Amino acid sequence: MLKTILYIAIGGAIGSVLRFLTTVLVSKFCPENSGFQFPLATFIANVIGCFLIGLFLGILAKNELTDSNLKWFLVTGFCGGFTTFSAFGMENFNLLQNNNTLLAFSYIALSIILGLFAVWFGLFVTK
Secondary structure, eight states, rough: HHHHHHHHHHHHHHHHHHHHHHHHHHHHOOGGGGGGGGGGGHHHHHHHHHHHHHHHHHHHHHHTTTSSSHHIIIIIIIIHHHHHHHHHHHHHHHHTTTTHHHHHHHHHHHHHHHHHHHHHHHHHOOO
């Protein structure tokens, strides 16, 4: 158990640092004061994270390593540190692949709506 936690922690640390560097790189080429209000760095991290979690899971499955420390390091650790949106994408893909369409779209809608509400409420509570 401790070894697994260590793999997740190291992967998460690397993913978090790369997430920060994504923001630095994007802000260098697209400064906020340019009038471009779209959260480009987050969007890029989310899309890259979704691609990577699919890539990692595919490679791990192909090599029969779905229950390995490499999965904990890459999927839970690295992708989780880089963006939790990758897990959200994977979970919805699995729901859709298993013909749980209604559940998938409910999860998507509720996550977005309640997530936005939770941000608003958190800000409201602090005022």
